[in-house]
Amino acid sequence: MLKKIECFLQPSKLDEIKNELVEMGVGGMSASEVKGFGTQRGYLEGEVPNKEVKFLPKIKVEIVVDEEIVDDIIKKIRELCFSRTIGAGKIFVLPVEDAVRIRTAEVGKRAIY
Ligand SMILES: Nc1ncnc2c1ncn2[C@@H]1O[C@H](COP(=O)(O)OP(=O)(O)OP(=O)(O)O)[C@@H](O)[C@H]1O
Ligand SMILES: [Mg+2]
Numbered sequence: 001m002l003k004k005i006e007c008f009l010q011p012s013k014l015d016e017i018k019n020e021l022v023e024m025g026v027g028g029m030s031a032s033e034v035k036g037f038g039t040q041r042g043y044l045e046g047e048v049p050n051k052e053v054k055f056l057p058k059i060k061v062e063i064v065v066d067e068e069i070v071d072d073i074i075k076k077i078r079e080l081c082f083s084r085t086i087g088a089g090k091i092f093v094l095p096v097e098d099a100v101r102i103r104t105a106e107v108g109k110r111a112i113y
Contacts, residue, residue, distance in 0.1 A: 002096035009089040
């Protein structure tokens with residue numbers, strides 16, 4: 001079964017994530033600049049929140065992998081992004097119906113690796 005790991009991280013982590021995950025054997029990855037907020041509604045540590053909700057710059061990383069390596073990937077992302085400071089990020093895991101490599105028509109795991 002294929003799973004998608006979709007995570008929202010501090011932008012400064014992208015380069016290291018990219019290199020480490022390739023070493024772990026991921027078949028591909030997408031990254032985009034997004035804005036988001038979590039439970040602090042966009043306020044940083046030490047800031048006094050008011051009613052306004054704020055967006056902070058984040059990077060969204062999407063990786064489709066075989067379910068067997070999901071736990072290892074999550075562990076690695078946590079290792080690289082861990083901080084006791086709020087806003088270190090969040091990881092979601094989603095089921096993937098199928099994947100198709102357009103060039104060859106391969107599907108499923110074969111389309112990924
Ligand atoms: N429920 C959610 N749905 C979609 N995106 C989310 C959700 N929660 C967080 N995000 C995304 O993840 C980013 C990082 O979230 P963040 O690390 O601040 O989570 P948190 O739950 O507030 O944890 P912490 O208390 O450590 O800050 C957010 O800026 C947002 O882009
Ligand atoms: Mg937060």
